[in-house]
Amino acid sequence: MTTLGIESETAIDVEEERRERQKKIYRVAQWMLPSLVLLFMVGGWQAYVTIAEVPHYILPSPLLIGQTLINDWGLLWPAMAVTGRLTMLALLFAIIGGLSMAIAFTQSKWVELAMFPYAVVLQVTPVVAIAPLLQIYVDSAFVAALLCAWLVAFFPILSNSIIGLKSADHNLQDLFKIYGATKWQKLRYLALPSALPFFLGGLKIAGGLALIGAVVAEFVIGRAGTGLGLASTLLEASYRFNFGRLYAALILISVMGVAIFGLMSLISYCFLFRWHESALKKEA
Amino acid sequence: MMNSATVVQRNELLRMSHIEKKFRGDIVALRNLNLSIKEGDFLSLLGPSGCGKSTALRLIAGLLSPTSGTIDWQGGKGDDDLGVVFQEPTLMPWARVKDNVWLPFRLRGKSFASVNGEIMQALQLVGLEDFQNAFPRELSGGMKMRVSIARALVTRPRLLLMDEPFAALDEITRHRLNEDLLALRQAIGCTIIFVTHSVFESVFLSDRIVVMAARPGRIIGELNVDVPYPRSEAFRTSPEYASAASAASKILEQAMGEVI
Numbered sequence A: 001m002t003t004l005g006i007e008s009e010t011a012i013d014v015e016e017e018r019r020e021r022q023k024k025i026y027r028v029a030q031w032m033l034p035s036l037v038l039l040f041m042v043g044g045w046q047a048y049v050t051i052a053e054v055p056h057y058i059l060p061s062p063l064l065i066g067q068t069l070i071n072d073w074g075l076l077w078p079a080m081a082v083t084g085r086l087t088m089l090a091l092l093f094a095i096i097g098g099l100s101m102a103i104a105f106t107q108s109k110w111v112e113l114a115m116f117p118y119a120v121v122l123q124v125t126p127v128v129a130i131a132p133l134l135q136i137y138v139d140s141a142f143v144a145a146l147l148c149a150w151l152v153a154f155f156p157i158l159s160n161s162i163i164g165l166k167s168a169d170h171n172l173q174d175l176f177k178i179y180g181a182t183k184w185q186k187l188r189y190l191a192l193p194s195a196l197p198f199f200l201g202g203l204k205i206a207g208g209l210a211l212i213g214a215v216v217a218e219f220v221i222g223r224a225g226t227g228l229g230l231a232s233t234l235l236e237a238s239y240r241f242n243f244g245r246l247y248a249a250l251i252l253i254s255v256m257g258v259a260i261f262g263l264m265s266l267i268s269y270c271f272l273f274r275w276h277e278s279a280l281k282k283e284a
Numbered sequence B: 001m002m003n004s005a006t007v008v009q010r011n012e013l014l015r016m017s018h019i020e021k022k023f024r025g026d027i028v029a030l031r032n033l034n035l036s037i038k039e040g041d042f043l044s045l046l047g048p049s050g051c052g053k054s055t056a057l058r059l060i061a062g063l064l065s066p067t068s069g070t071i072d073w074q075g076g077k078g079d080d081d082l083g084v085v086f087q088e089p090t091l092m093p094w095a096r097v098k099d100n101v102w103l104p105f106r107l108r109g110k111s112f113a114s115v116n117g118e119i120m121q122a123l124q125l126v127g128l129e130d131f132q133n134a135f136p137r138e139l140s141g142g143m144k145m146r147v148s149i150a151r152a153l154v155t156r157p158r159l160l161l162m163d164e165p166f167a168a169l170d171e172i173t174r175h176r177l178n179e180d181l182l183a184l185r186q187a188i189g190c191t192i193i194f195v196t197h198s199v200f201e202s203v204f205l206s207d208r209i210v211v212m213a214a215r216p217g218r219i220i221g222e223l224n225v226d227v228p229y230p231r232s233e234a235f236r237t238s239p240e241y242a243s244a245a246s247a248a249s250k251i252l253e254q255a256m257g258e259v260i
């Protein structure tokens, strides 16, 4: 050790430096390690398929999947756009519907009493079971799929927002009362800001669920040859034993899932980093 | 209004007469409470836990209504007549310090610009003008409490209600805030009702100490601390302080004794 014999003051500096260095190493490792794992897995996969001569309709090689991604891009990209639009629209409507329903529920006990059971029923009924019905009643396959995805996504926003809207500090509520705040002021300046962290938590869940809802809807509704988005493409590829395309579609779907999660986390951070405890960076 | 007989006597600000407060039908939180608060009073409500101190404050604040009895404001209660400080700072964590202080005005529909002067003055009074743009989580417990006081004072209320505002703070911070509160009152001259568990805090701060007992909550004694303001840290070691503290303790002991 080079620190031997150095006075305590510089020893602290050395200690500090060591910790700095460790932090830097940690930051690099955060990216390096998962990348290495990926590299090994993909490499192992490629090696296995090549050496064991696994036929591509059982397990395509990563190379083949990569080729398919490039060759079929003209087909995959529009499908991805459709699924993306479906997911984002479903999420948008889930936000609008979930939030306004939550506000209605918390503003009026009677509305909540009357409506909440049905919100729960809608939630616990599996979408797959509703999808064929929607397909009959709604002409446009896209709209039917949108409805499905919306149904799945809106509940976490609704229930989180309700908890959030009711979570305002009691003393603050008293203070608003003392200063004669109107119902609107209580909502705007107290209930809504208090609900924000809860709402954003719900949004993160709803983002993932909207994608799942979209995929399920496409499986069920897109089957009648109306080819919707990525999930329909994936299903069709499986009928044709086109496993390269199946895997390509699968990868794109999970890329979308990661992107949505990242986006929701970013939105959440942007709203909360100034004031909320969850976004507080502890000084190490 | 003013007649010659009350020139030396201070005007009455608030009178609580024959107040009774029951919760859920049978829990008597307050029984036959009579209290007259004069303009300029620094009145401490001192008593054991559960004797109804907070209930009395909440009645005055209009957050509760009495089961029977009346609370009369001299000249009626105006919009800006009341400021309240709770045991917790009770700040909005999403709002900057200056926006927290703006709240009482904001709820009356006043824009920030139109009351900017008052807000800055209130922050200056509590010594936090440099922290106007901070968020509550960036402040220490004592600083948060100062913001809470600034918010309560920003409308220049006639009456300031404080419910154990410094109970959660460490002793050094509490002493500091005690002195600053007295200086503040000297500067703006409002009436204060201050709830506390601490005999020493009540003696240091107030000129009237009202001692309460529990079950049922009621007033069992009153004590005047006739030491003129301004009071400094030296007051804490003076004989007047010691004798007032021991007198208050005796009444309090009586209050505790009756419970057992």
Ligand SMILES: Nc1ncnc2c1ncn2[C@@H]1O[C@H](COP(=O)(O)OP(=O)(O)OP(=O)(O)O)[C@@H](O)[C@H]1O
Residues within 6 Å of the ligand: B023, B024, B027, B028, B029, B047, B048, B049, B050, B051, B052, B053, B054, B055, B056, B217
């Ligand atoms: N909302 C309520 N419902 C039912 N009982 C209540 C309510 N608020 C207070 N009480 C009862 O009234 C009594 C007085 O309560 P209060 O909070 O005024 O006491 P306190 O003197 O402020 O006590 P502490 O010093 O612990 O704050 C207690 O017995 C309490 O249980």
Ligand SMILES: [Mg+2]
Residues within 6 Å of the ligand: B053, B054, B055, B163
């Ligand atoms: Mg209390």
